[in-house]
Amino acid sequence: MFYEIRTYRLKNGTIPQYLKVVEEEGIEIQKSHLGTLVGYFFSEIGTINEIVHIWAFTSLDDREARRQRLLADPRWQAFLPKIRDLIEVAENKIMKPANFSPRSEAH
Numbered sequence: 579m580f581y582e583i584r585t586y587r588l589k590n591g592t593i594p595q596y597l598k599v600v601e602e603e604g605i606e607i608q609k610s611h612l613g614t615l616v617g618y619f620f621s622e623i624g625t626i627n628e629i630v631h632i633w634a635f636t637s638l639d640d641r642e643a644r645r646q647r648l649l650a651d652p653r654w655q656a657f658l659p660k661i662r663d664l665i666e667v668a669e670n671k672i673m674k675p676a677n678f679s680p681r682s683e684a685h
Contacts, residue, residue: 579674579675584633584670586666586668587665589666596629599657603660
């Protein structure tokens with residue numbers, strides 16, 4: 579199992595706007611292609627204006643195929659401009675759990 583951890587630093591004060599549009603439109607498009615959403619978070623303490631979402635994939639090839647389908651979806655292409663200008667910095671990590679790491683077998 580591989581976990582993609584996407585971290586976005588948003589423009590100051592835009593977390594409510596970002597979360598609203600993702601909840602109303604974006605998340606369903608993503609879930610229809612990306613599959614297993616592990617979690618979607620926003621910061622309260624520490625680095626402010628930060629969004630983190632984590633997706634689980636069976637392999638890097640699985641991730642690549644799913645991301646390509648998402649990027650090709652006209653709904654996603656129409657949605658992207660609604661969040662693009664809210665994001666100042668984006669970071670993406672691919673993580674693999676250690677053998678002793680707790681994780682749901684559903685992933």
